[in-house]
Amino acid sequence: MADDIPEAAVELLTSGVHVAHLATSYEDRPHVAPVWYNYRDGVVEIVTTGKKLDNVRRNPRVALSVQDDDSGDAQWGVTLRGTATVVEDDTADREIRHRINDRYGADEDEWAENTAVRIDVGSANYWTYD
Numbered sequence: 001m002a003d004d005i006p007e008a009a010v011e012l013l014t015s016g017v018h019v020a021h022l023a024t025s026y027e028d029r030p031h032v033a034p035v036w037y038n039y040r041d042g043v044v045e046i047v048t049t050g051k052k053l054d055n056v057r058r059n060p061r062v063a064l065s066v067q068d069d070d071s072g073d074a075q076w077g078v079t080l081r082g083t084a085t086v087v088e089d090d091t092a093d094r095e096i097r098h099r100i101n102d103r104y105g106a107d108e109d110e111w112a113e114n115t116a117v118r119i120d121v122g123s124a125n126y127w128t129y130d
Contacts, residue, residue: 005042009078009126013039013066017104022046023063024055024084031055037064038100041123044080045096047114056117057085064119076128080121087116 019035023030033052038045044064048056056062062084067077087093096116098108 005080005121005124006126009124010039012068012078012126012128013074018066018068018077020044020064020066021045022048022052022053023065025059025061026055034101035064037066038096038103044082044119044121045100046117046119047100047111048099048117049114053086053115053117057086060084060118070130072130076126078124078126080124081120081121082117082119084117084119087118092116119120 019034021032022035023032025031031051033048033051035046035048037049060083062082064080064082065077066080068075085097093116096118097111097114101108101110
């Protein structure tokens with residue numbers, strides 16, 4: 001499904017360091033929370049714990065929204081919808097955490113209590129404000 005993601009959206013997602021908002025579902029109600037992310041080849045990698053992780057285990061259908069702004073003036077946004085999979089392999093979990101920590105300038109083993117999740121992107125929308 002990575003072919004369905006416009007190249008312009010990929011460029012926005014990978015253009016800098018941004019906080020994403022992960023939308024999960026709990027008892028048919030939305031739950032949205034900020035997360036760090038990494039985008040690679042049609043897959044979003046995040047690390048999380050707590051309610052977000054529990055929600056993904058119950059219902060893997062998720063959405064992720066990323067926006068860039070200049071002092072509150074929106075510049076662009078991307079919304080991705082897909083299916084999340086909890087990474088059970090310890091080596092893969094650690095590699096994802098290290099990639100994300102490196103992207104955000106954190107120490108390699110910081111946030112070790114978090115669990116890696118991969119989101120296979122099924123569809124994407126993006127917009128820019130010029």
